Amino acid sequence: MKKRDMNRDWIATAKTLSEALPYLQRYDGAVVVIKFGGHAMGDDAAMDMFARDVVLMRQVGVNPVIVHGGGPMINEMLDKLDIQSEFVNGKRVTDAATMEVVEMVLSGRVNKRIVQAINAQGGRAVGLSGKDANMVTCDPADPALGLVGKPSEIDAGILHTLFRDDAIPVIAPLGSGRAGETFNINGDTMAGAIAGALKADRLLLLTDVDGVRDASGAVVTELTAEQIRAMTAEGTIKGGMIPKTETALAAIAAGVRAVVIVDGRAPNAALLELFTEHGAGSMIREG
Numbered sequence: 001m002k003k004r005d006m007n008r009d010w011i012a013t014a015k016t017l018s019e020a021l022p023y024l025q026r027y028d029g030a031v032v033v034i035k036f037g038g039h040a041m042g043d044d045a046a047m048d049m050f051a052r053d054v055v056l057m058r059q060v061g062v063n064p065v066i067v068h069g070g071g072p073m074i075n076e077m078l079d080k081l082d083i084q085s086e087f088v089n090g091k092r093v094t095d096a097a098t099m100e101v102v103e104m105v106l107s108g109r110v111n112k113r114i115v116q117a118i119n120a121q122g123g124r125a126v127g128l129s130g131k132d133a134n135m136v137t138c139d140p141a142d143p144a145l146g147l148v149g150k151p152s153e154i155d156a157g158i159l160h161t162l163f164r165d166d167a168i169p170v171i172a173p174l175g176s177g178r179a180g181e182t183f184n185i186n187g188d189t190m191a192g193a194i195a196g197a198l199k200a201d202r203l204l205l206l207t208d209v210d211g212v213r214d215a216s217g218a219v220v221t222e223l224t225a226e227q228i229r230a231m232t233a234e235g236t237i238k239g240g241m242i243p244k245t246e247t248a249l250a251a252i253a254a255g256v257r258a259v260v261i262v263d264g265r266a267p268n269a270a271l272l273e274l275f276t277e278h279g280a281g282s283m284i285r286e287g
């Protein structure tokens with residue numbers, strides 16, 4: 001039985017729901033690809049909140065697609081199994097033994113944990129990797145790195161089938177080579193390629209930073225592709241932000257309407273970005 005006495009928190013909640021209506025209408029039927037990783041993957045409370053947000057998106061008509069990472073979990077398992085890694089220019093070489101562990105962790109432990117969290121909130125999540133239904137075909141990203149791939153062909157047919165069945169795809173960043181080998185793919189790169197193939201309305205890159213910062217250190221909330229290229233050339237965008245903005249530019253060039261780099265540690269970050277006027281993080285568009 002509902003309590004009839006009103007308080008300010010309930011009134012604020014009702015006001016927020018009312019103000020969200022135009023955005024709910026705007027995203028009805030839209031495809032939103034979310035790269036999920038970082039802090040939230042190792043925190044049960046954050047995982048549950050993310051899962052609840054994804055289920056809410058699907059409930060109001062959005063077609064969310066989750067692409068996840070799992071680097072820390074892979075490193076942990078390699079250490080447990082005492083598998084030594086070789087590094088080239090600071091990047092791990094993925095040999096056959098390492099690839100077995102990568103696939104086990106990404107397609108097994110990590111993927112199914114996210115699927116279970118979404119289903120526990122009332123969703124219908126389906127775990128996949130890029131190998132399933134020949135979704136992602138890869139070429140070697142750098143022969144020196146072994147079985148590290150870059151997506152060259154995307155067949156998104158299985159994802160459209162899942163949308164029609166009200167299911168939520170959860171995708172591990174693995175793909176198949178042309179000779180049948182398995183490739184490990186950078187999670188951001190995988191999310192960008194899938195978003196491009198789906199011509200997604202939004203690609204949300206949930207990270208452990210709160211967006212792209214300008215030379216003064218302030219987060220820039222809206223950027224064009226041209227501004228991103230200029231800030232990279234002048235050294236304002238640097239380090240780990242470079243591959244994220246490169247992913248954004250590639251996704252936009254492939255037909256994604258906008259890419260948002262947002263702090264996934266913030267509560268309800270994806271919902272704030274989609275369904276409020278304020279938004280969150282840094283949005284990158286063509287122009």
